[in-house]
Amino acid sequence: INILNGDGTLNENADAYAGLTVEEARTRMIEDLKTALVLVKVEPYPHSIGHCQRCDTPVEPLISNQWFVRMKELAAPAIEAVHSDEVMFIPKRWKRLYFDWMENIKDWCISRQLWWGHQIPVWYCQACGETIVSREDPARCPVCRSAEIHQDSDVLDTWFSSALFPFSVMGWPEETAELNYFYPTSLLITGFDIIFFWVARMIMMGIHFMGKVPFRQVYFTPLIEDEHGIKMSSSRGNIIDPLEVKDSYGMDALRFTLAQSTSKGRGMRVAMRDIESSRNFLNKIWNMARFVLLNLGDERPGLPAEISELEDRFILSRLSRTILTIRANLDSYNFNLASESLYAFIWHDFCDWYLELAKVRLAFKQDQAVKGILYHVLKEILKLLHPFVPFISEEIWQILGEEPVSLSIAAFPQPATSDSQVEAKMAAFQEVVNAVRMIRAELNVPQNARLKVLVRTFNPELSALLARKSQALNALVGADEWQIKKDISAPPGSARQVLTDAELFVPLTELIDINAECSRLRKELNQVKTELAKAMRNLTNPSFLEQAPREVVKKEHKKQEELLAKQERLQANLTALEE
Known part of the structure; x- marks a missing residue:
């Protein structure tokens, strides 16, 4: 027995409670039971009931007539299209979810009782009661010829209309030039949460109406989550408003953050600190470009005919390798790996190393080749950046005044030859610089103190x-003197670093208070040992390993590795100073 009207009130089957809402009827019923002196008690009764996702109102089930589409016949060719990779899913694991839906498909209820949407093409004759389904709007009933007909007020499920999108927006059912050119398209990018709602239905409709699949590849993005791994949702209040980000950080910062966060997993975590980090990266790019342009002035030099300096050959080799890496990762939809590779090249290879070495050569006006290298690498960087951060890259490109007139139509960079031997030599040079810098930082050597560096090597x-690079070494580490020999020994009170092909010493007696520094090192070493013991207790505790979230365990492992490395460095520094 149905007790509900279409507006949610009780009908005549509810007798005295007719016309009331469900909640009103429940309240009235309790009062009536009290009046009749038959009410024993009122208590909450927890149970599961559906709620509207928009307004959280409890949903009352009501059986009604609806329109359905028979799906088995539509699903069969769509299943085969994905089985045969006529439509390729990226990542492939989402094929399983697709097949689970499609192989167990039910008839589709396509009618909705809403005011917004495509009205269902069904009419009713008021004279004879005939139901009319027609491609064209009928003027009369085909049975009794009465003009008293009205269209069903229901509208199509929005996913039904969306399923027609790949061809309906280009003039279908007419055979337009746009339809012939753009259908099928090459790629659809969407979220995995609507594989059945949209992707599967577009494939079914495309094959049925057009005889061809609507697209060749589908790339499924992960869902955007907050820093705690919870899906962003306006109802949860954990979204990041792109318009607010635009005003505070710029859209390029948001774009680069999303590129870095996009993996082939289920979710991608995005936090404001990630966007701030991307903003800092863009500032780095702007300052890098400004440095290059300030040193070039009106010059726009080409690559030098001969390239002999180690750092020049290194940066061109790394550029070539980076182009290959980015191209391969973009082709395979690994956007995070592509952006990380570009970030590492710009920040570390170019800014941290090549620019610093170039400053020395520019300051001493040693050669002009460095300007050509700087300008060439800057142009290639802008081309690589453009798919990720189009606004800042285009702005700098316009300042350069280069062809083509816009980066949006520039060819993607082509790799030259990379040189592993050159990169290995540069790595050895960097190892020496980093070792001296670590000594200066970890032993509190004053920044203005000029160092003497002794290197023992058989290489x-x-x-x-x-x-050959002593001038650059002095500038990079703040040194005045380098002694490089096979048989050199460490003076008393020297810091020591063991490298791959060398042993390095920095005398500190005249630069710091050795006794005070030893005391500080012992204290810091004890603190590190305490923290390390705590981390090791956690990692040997079965309860922690089983119950703690995976991210927490991973973080603890990383912490242990860092503490072990720090303990080793502190002990080595202390031992060297005590000798």
Whole structure:
């Protein structure tokens, strides 16, 4: 027995409660039971009931007549299209979810009792009661010829209309030039949460009405989550408003953050600190470009005919390798790996190393080749950046005044030859610089103190390289003197670093208070040992490993590795100073 009207009130089957809402009827019923002196008690009764996702109102089930589409016949060719990779899913694992839906498909209720949407093409004759389904709007009933007909007020499920999108927006059912050119398209990018709602239905409708699949590849993005791994939703209040981000950080910062966060997993975590980090990266790019342009002035030099300096050959090799890496990752839809590779090249290879070495050569006006390298790499960087951060890259490109007139129509960079031997030599040079910098930082050597560095090595190539680059080494580490020998020994009170092909010493007796520094190192070493013991207790505790979230366990492992490395460095520094 149905007790509900279409507006949610009780009908005549509810007798005295007719016309009331369900909640009103329940309240009235309790009062009537009290009046009749038959009410024993009122208590909450927890149970599961559906709620509207928009307004959270409890949903009362009501059986009604609806329109359905028979789906088995439509699903069969769509299943085969994905089985045969006529439509390729990226990542492939989402095929399983697709097949689970499609192989167990039910008839589709396509009618909705809403005021917004495509009205269902069904009419009713008021004279004879005939139901009319027609491609064209009928003027009369085909049975009794009465003009008293009205269209069903229901509208199509929005996903039904959306399923027609790939061809309906280009003039279908007419055979337009746009339809012939753009259908099928090459790629659809969407979320995995609407594989059945949209992707599957577009494939079914495309094959049925057009005889061809609507697209060749589908790339499924992960869902955007907050920093706690919870899906962003306006109802939860955990969204990041893109318009607010635009005003505070710029759209390029948001774009680059999303590119870095996009993996082939289920979710991508995005936090404001990530966007701030991307903003800082864009500031780095702007300052890098400004430095290059300030040193070029009106010059727009080409690559030098001969390239002999290690850092020049290094940066061109790394550029070539980065182009290959980015191209491969973009082609395979690994956007995070592509953006991380570009970030590492710009920030570390170019800004941290090449620019710093270029400053020395520019300051001493040693050669003009460095300007050509700087300008070439800057142009290639802008081309690589443009798919990720189009606004800042285009702005800098316009300042350069280069062809083509816009980066949006520029060809993607082509790799030259990379040189592993050159990169290995540069890595050895960087290892020496980093070792001296670590000594200065970890032993509290004053920033304005000029160092004397002693290097013991049996590698003639490294000896020659360090001797040739002494001017650059002095600028990078704040040193005045380098001694590079096979048989050199450490003076008392020297810090020591063991490298791959060398041993390095920095005398500190005249630069710091050795006794005070040893005391500080012992104290810090004890603190590290305490923290390390705590981390190791956690990682050997079965309860922690089983119950703690995976991210927490992973973080604890990383913490242990960092503490072990720090303990080793502190102990080595203390031992060296005590000798």
